[in-house]
Amino acid sequence: AQKVTQAQTEISVVEKEDVTLDCVYETRDTTYYLFWYKQPPSGELVFLIRRNSFDEQNEISGRYSWNFQKSTSSFNFTITASQVVDSAVYFCALIHNQAGTALIFGKGTTLSVSS
Amino acid sequence: DTAVSQTPKYLVTQMGNDKSIKCEQNLGHDTMYWYKQDSKKFLKIMFSYNNKELIINETVPNRFSPKSPDKAHLNLHINSLELGDSAVYFCASSLSLGPGELFFGEGSRLTVL
Numbered sequence: 001a002q003k004v005t006q007a008q009t010e011i012s013v014v015e016k017e018d019v020t021l022d023c024v025y026e027t028r029d030t031t032y033y034l035f036w037y038k039q040p041p042s043g044e045l046v047f048l049i050r051r052n053s054f055d056e057q058n059e060i061s062g063r064y065s066w067n068f069q070k071s072t073s074s075f076n077f078t079i080t081a082s083q084v085v086d087s088a089v090y091f092c093a094l095i096h097n098q099a100g101t102a103l104i105f106g107k108g109t110t111l112s113v114s115s
Numbered sequence: 116d117t118a119v120s121q122t123p124k125y126l127v128t129q130m131g132n133d134k135s136i137k138c139e140q141n142l143g144h145d146t147m148y149w150y151k152q153d154s155k156k157f158l159k160i161m162f163s164y165n166n167k168e169l170i171i172n173e174t175v176p177n178r179f180s181p182k183s184p185d186k187a188h189l190n191l192h193i194n195s196l197e198l199g200d201s202a203v204y205f206c207a208s209s210l211s212l213g214p215g216e217l218f219f220g221e222g223s224r225l226t227v228l
Contacts, residue, residue, distance in 0.1 A: 033214035039156070045205065045219040052214075089156055095214045102148060102160040102171055103217055110156075 002027045004094050004106035012112045013082050021077045021109045023092030029053075031097040034068065034075045039108070040088040048090075051075065052097075082113045118142050121206050121220035128196060129228055135192045136223045138206030144218070145211045146170075147189035149181060152203040152222070164189055165212050196227045 003026040013019045025034065036048040049059060051068050059066045063080045079086050092106045119140045128134055140147060148171075149161040163171040164183040178194045193200060206220040 035216075043203070044221050045207075045217075047216050047218070050214075050216055091158065097214050101214075102163050102173075104160070105158040108156045108158075 002029075002032075002094055002096065002104050004092050004104055006090075006092055006106035006109050008109045009107070010110045010112070012114065015083060015113055015115050016081050017113075018078060018080050019082050019111065019113075021079075021090050021092075021111065023075045023077065023106060025073050025075065025092070025094045027073075027094060027096065029096045029098075033095050033097065035093040035095070035103065036066070036075075036077050037091045037093065037105075038088045039091065040085075045091075048077075079111075082111075084113050084115050087111060087113045117221075119206055119208055119218050119220040121204075121223045123223060124221060125224050125226075127226045127228065130196055130198060132196050133192070133194045134196060134225070135190055136204055136206075136225070137188070137190045138220060139188050140206075140208040140218070141187065142208055142210075142218060144208040145186055146209045147183065147186070148207040148209075148217065149189065149191050150205040150207060150219075152205060154202070158205070162189075162191075170212065193225075196225075198227050201225055201227045 005024045032053045038046045065078045067076045089108045091108045093103045095103045146165045148163045162181045167183045180192045183189045203222045205222045207217040209215040
């Protein structure tokens with residue numbers, strides 16, 4: 001069975017604070033892919049990153065960084081120097097490397113950044 | 116041009132009615148999906164199609180019937196609407212079956228009164 005857990009339902013920070021969104025996944029497969037999507041208040045779903053299970057290198061993109069650790073089955077997302085525009089719901093998701101499967105999403109973490 | 120477009124964006128209807136949501140993608144992708152997002156923001160796969168062929172049908176009531184006339188279109192028809200069907204329905208597409216990035220439409224908010 002595959003499952004994605006985002007234990008933090010809501011996080012509130014003040015602008016310029018760093019914030020980490022946790023994601024823990026469960027899977028029996030050795031080949032899988034992990035994703036993060038952002039859903040701003042306008043409602044659309046925006047792709048942020050995809051990482052395969054064989055690539056444990058951390059990734060940085062501007063103020064965003066991701067820490068993938070297979071030993072703890074975690075794929076955490078950090079926003080550095082948060083801004084009000086970062087306020088959104090963030091979803092972590094998992095898919096196996098098999099045809100006929102679909103992205104399984106975590107329940108999302110609502111991030112509120114105040115000025 | 117919007118990559119994945121859904122119509123209508125908002126739909127308000129009475130219990131018992133039948134309604135459809137249309138989805139079109141102009142990305143040349145082979146695979147399309149319907150996801151349901153409930154009031155708690157939980158996103159759950161409903162269906163996927165690959166080249167007009169049904170691939171995933173996730174324990175969805177048979178009042179929901181997807182139809183894919185061609186690989187660029189995946190429509191969702193819902194019969195005998197119930198209060199619990201109120202949600203945001205997202206259409207998405209990916210290049211092919213497998214672990215590719217999903218491109219989502221803007222969502223269709225269905226409210227059943």
